[in-house]
Amino acid sequence: MTDKNVQADITRAHQAKMLLENPLYIEAVTAMRAAMLIEFESSKLDSPESRHDLWQRMQLMKLFQGKFEEIVKLGKRAQDTINITKVQ
Numbered sequence: 001m002t003d004k005n006v007q008a009d010i011t012r013a014h015q016a017k018m019l020l021e022n023p024l025y026i027e028a029v030t031a032m033r034a035a036m037l038i039e040f041e042s043s044k045l046d047s048p049e050s051r052h053d054l055w056q057r058m059q060l061m062k063l064f065q066g067k068f069e070e071i072v073k074l075g076k077r078a079q080d081t082i083n084i085t086k087v088q
Helices: 003-023 023-042 048-087
Strands: none
Touching: 003 023, 003 048, 023 048
């Protein structure tokens, strides 16, 4: 991994972390999850297609958030690598 790639990972991680901590993002994600939960709770057992569609949307939300968290972790590892290199 080049220094340029490491720095890019750190920058992306910082941006992702700022987004994950942004009150508007948190509010939007919380509202979307709440809406999906309400929709699931009020769904009928005899409509498996709509329940499956809702389940897929909930999984997509988890994947979306997981990707941002992955970017943050990658940047943390890149920063750790830089710090170790500086010490040596």
